[in-house]
Amino acid sequence: MERDRKGRLPWAIVLLILVFACGIAIAGALIYANLTNRSSHSSYQSVALTSAETVETVSDGFVYYDGSSVAKVNSDGSLAWSYMMGAGASVDASDAGVASWVGRTLTLIDGETGVPDYSGTMDANVVSARMGSTYAAVLLEPEDSGTIVLMETGGRQVDSIALSDQTVIDYGFFYNDSLFWAMVLDTDGTVPTCTINVYRPGRSVVSSITDSEQMIYHAMFAGSSSIVCAGDTYVSVYSYQGLEEAESQKLVYGWTLVDADDEMGNPMMAFTLNGQYETGQKMQDVRMIRGDEDQIVRMPYGCDWLVALGNSVYGFSSDGIVMVAQMGRQTVDAYPLNFAIEDVYGVTRDGKAVVRSGESICLVPLG
Secondary structure, eight states, X not given: OHHHHHHSOOHHHHHHHHHHHHHHHHHHHHHHHHHHHHHHHTOOEEEEOSSOSEEEEETTEEEEEOSSEEEEEETTSOEEEEEEOOTTOEEEEOSSXXXXXXXXXXXXXXXXXXOEEEEEEOXXXXXXXXXXXXXXXXXXXXXXXXXXXXXXXXXXXXXXXXXXXXXXXXXXXXXXXXXXXEEXXXXXXXXXXXXXXEEETTTEEEEEEEOSSSOEEEEEEETTTEEEEEESXXXXXXXXXSOBOGGGOEEOTTEEEEEEEOTTSSOEEEEEEHHHHHTTOOEEEEEEEETTEXXXXXXXXXXXXXXXXXXXEEEEETTTEEEEEETTOOOOEEEEOSSOOSEEEEEOTTSEEEEEETTEEEXXXXX
16 A cells, blocks of 8 residues: 555646646647648649750749740649740740740740741841730841831731841830830940830830930839839839839939839839849848838848749749748748759749759749
8 A cells, every 4th residue: 555655646746747748749739830831832843844945934834945845834733735846946935925936937826725826937037026915026136226026916017116226125015015115225325325115016106215314224014104114223213104203213222123023013123232143142132122112131041043023022042942021021931942943933923933953843832
């Protein structure tokens, strides 16, 4: 009997053991939940592409050219369509479709069906081309005094824009394809001048924007009324008539625009310090500008790539770390993947990062 009493544990100790055991169980559950959450980011689709020469992200997947075929892959990893293009082609992909060219031959492929809307021969070698939902734009040689041909996606030409002594930096469509813009650099004078011209296809020039205070290098479009221009000193806002909205100007001297998203009508811009960008360092200081909002965040790890999308800026490290910064939050989320990243092509609208690892293109969920 005495031995039995000495072998029993007091109730207070039993209760402490139970509390301690419950604490371990709760902590274990939290750790498991955290690991599960991380593992969900590692649950990705992988598409083997051993010879992809070009990969471009679109809103619902990506388009690639492998030296013979142009194909579109959905964001779930399934093949949407494939079209035999032949060797030596260049491609430019948009949500509307794919413009592909070899020499003077131009092909415009519908983005939904993969069927060509047009295939024909231009008057000169094609430098570049871009397909919109209604029109396509084609830049013809020579590069420093070329011609931009505006045509319906079915092939009917609606306009020809001669650009004597001007080099085209960028161009595209906006406002439901009813307007076309071209950013050109004029090096004929004593000081290089960058100009953005806005056209109504087949009708007239709508406006012309020239900034004498700085060199503009990127144009974006906000809603149906404004053009946002990023330069080496300011982010400036203009009306479609070319009038500057002085109260909207933001000083960005010392910062370089790395990526921008203007698909949603209110551009998100991702800047980093000139010193980090120009010297090839890891990008860690990120400035996000969207409308009147202006915020600087510090990424927890150095980034090799930045992608702006919606209200977020995504940072990617070649070591396989993904970071998510959101406008209005100072905290940056970061999580590791289980593979190294060799290239980043973009992020789809449903939140899938399109990245390369080895001979595969991976679609990694970021939500």
